[in-house]
Amino acid sequence: xxxxxxxxxxxxxxxxxxxxxxxxxxxxxxxxxxxxxxxxxxxxxxxxxxxxxxxxxxxxxxxxxxxxxxxxxxxxxxxxxxxxxxxxxxxxxxxxxxxxxxxxxxxxxxxxxxxxxxxxxxxxxxxxxxxxxxxxxxxxxxxxxxxxxxxxxxxxxxxxxxxxxxxxxxxxxxxxxxxxxxxxxxxxxxxxxxxxxxxxxxxxxxxxxxxxxxxxxxxxxxxxxxxxxxxxxxxxxxxxxxxxxxxxxxxxxxxxxxxxxxxxxxxxxxxxxxxxxxxxxxxxxxxxxxxxxxxxxxxxxxxxxxxxxxxxxxxxxxxxxxxxxxxxxxxx
Numbered sequence: 119x120x121x122x123x124x125x126x127x128x129x130x131x132x133x134x135x136x137x138x139x140x141x142x143x144x145x146x147x148x149x150x151x152x153x154x155x156x157x158x159x160x161x162x163x164x165x166x167x168x169x170x171x172x173x174x175x176x177x178x179x180x181x182x183x184x185x186x187x188x189x190x191x192x193x194x195x196x197x198x199x200x201x202x203x204x205x206x207x208x209x210x211x212x213x214x215x216x217x218x219x220x221x222x223x224x225x226x227x228x229x230x231x232x233x234x235x236x237x238x239x240x241x242x243x244x245x246x247x248x249x250x251x252x253x254x255x256x257x258x259x260x261x262x263x264x265x266x267x268x269x270x271x272x273x274x275x276x277x278x279x280x281x282x283x284x285x286x287x288x289x290x291x292x293x294x295x296x297x298x299x300x301x302x303x304x305x306x307x308x309x310x311x312x313x314x315x316x317x318x319x320x321x322x323x324x325x326x327x328x329x330x331x332x333x334x335x336x337x338x339x340x341x342x343x344x345x346x347x348x349x350x351x352x353x354x355x356x357x358x359x360x361x362x363x364x365x366x367x368x369x370x371x372x373x374x375x376x377x378x379x380x381x382x383x384x385x386x387x388x389x390x391x392x393x394x395x396x397x398x399x400x401x402x403x404x405x406x407x408x409x410x411x412x413x414x415x416x417x418x419x420x421x422x423x424x425x426x427x428x429x430x431x432x433x434x435x436x437x438x439x440x441x442x443x444x445x446x447x448x449x450x
Contacts (some may be wrong), residue, residue: 119167125144132409139330140331142176142365143175143176143177143178144176144177144178144275144368145177145178145180146177146178146179146180146203146204146205147180147182147184147187147203147204148162148166148179148180148181148204148205148206148207149182149185149186149189149194149197149203149206149207150162150181150182150183150184150206150207150352151184151185151188151189151190151191151209152183152184152207152209152352153183153184153332153402154181154183154184154391156328156332157261157262157263157264157328157383157387157390158207158209158261158263158352159181159183160383161259161261161379161382161383162179162181162183162207162354163181164378164379164382164383165179165258165259165375165376165378165379165388166178166179166181168374168375168378168379169216169371169372169375171375172370172372172374172375173367173368173371173372173373173375174371176368177368177371180204184369185204187203188418189203189206190212191210191212191213191352192207192212192213194208194302195208195213195216195255195355198253198254198255198356198357199253199254199255199357200254200264201357201359201360203357204356204357205258205354205355205356205357206354206355207261207353207354208352208353208354209350209351209352209357210223210224210350210351210352210353211224211289211350214289217249217252218428218431218432219242219245219246219249219432219435220435221291221428222238222242222290222428222439223235223238223239223348223349223350223351224291224348224350225291225348225421225424225425225428226291226292226295226347226348226421226424226425227295227346227347227348227417227418227421228347228348228421228443229346229349230346230414231346232262232264232349232384232387232388232391234349235262235265235349236298236350236384236448237443237446237447238439238443239260239262239351239440241443241446242439242443243257243328243440244398245435245438245439246260246353247318248435249328249435250355251358254357254358254359254416255355255356255357255358256355256356256358256361257353257355258352258353258354258355258356258372258373258376259353259354259379259380259383260352260353260354260377260380261351261352261353261354261379261380261383261384262350262351262383262384262387263326263328263329263349263350263351263352264326264327264328264349264350264387264390264391264394265326265343265344265346265347265348265349266324266325266326266346266348266349266350267324267325267326267327267334267342267343267344267345267346267347268280268285268323268324268337268341268342268343268345268347268348268407269320269322269323269325269330269335269341269342270283270285270321270322270323270326270339270341270342270343271286271321271322271340271341272341273341273343273404273409273411274322274332274341274343274345274406274409275343275404275406275410275413276409276410276412276413277299277300277413277416280296280300280301281299281300281301282300282301282302283296283301283302283319283321283322284302284304284319284321284322285301285302285303285304285320285322285323285324286303286305286306286311286314286320286322286323286324286325287303287304287305287306287328288305288306288324288325289305291421291424292324292347293305294423294424295417295420295421295424296324298420299416299417299420303324304319304320304356306320308333311323311333311335312333312335312338315338315339316338321339322339323335323339324347325392325396327344327391327398327405328390328394330342330398331394331397331398331401336398336401336402336403339403340370340402340403340404341403341404341405341406342398342403342404342405342406343406343409344405344406344407344409345414345417346414351407352359354376354379357397389410391423395407425440436448
């Protein structure tokens, strides 16, 4: 009898040791070039809290906001692909030179509301994953920005108001559309905007209300016109090799946390925008939310060549995304 108990105790010890070895824990760095107080930073912190909860403490995220790890969004696609970091929150438009899928959310005047932006993302989500697989990573979730509008020294509510306007644009499409509208756009990096505003080099800036507030544009301009130029997104991606090494329970925890975060950030965007408008007003900024519909209709016409050029660059995938999106919006 003593021999049998000794045998069972030995087996039990072996099982316990095996279990402890297999119960892996992880601690991953997560870069994000935006501050922790931004809508993107808040989403990341929500995700890490949920992931810790759903993994029962097995997976911990260490946040690095404001580009603290030295990565900018344009660097992070390669960083995640190579495993330099396991996951990252990346602003995708700067990656357009790598793959046109990343400029979808920045196409001019394609969406008109946060709900439209969410609809476009939901349609395109499988295509993002398809193309991200080429870079050894998978999409966990996407987080929206408030739509880009015009910060300026006056309201811009019709075609006449932007004629000859000296303004900051931020990519080829925005320069093209506003040039065709007879404005004078110039592509400027973020660091060059305030010097140009103070010296009169520009009179207006194309960006979101949140970004303008974070840079205190209200010190130089007293109007924000919500033209809904675009509604860009950040995507949180994960190294595919690491994903495939994880246990099924850990994969489920990540997916559950990602789904919860995605619902949180998209449901919260309306409140974020409303709060931004309140903050702008408290700083003496006049927010125009209802520019002339005929003005927006004319800008949409000018934007169509840029959208069709994107479709051509994407091929069949681009055709399918835009067709599905426009069919869906017509049905609303």
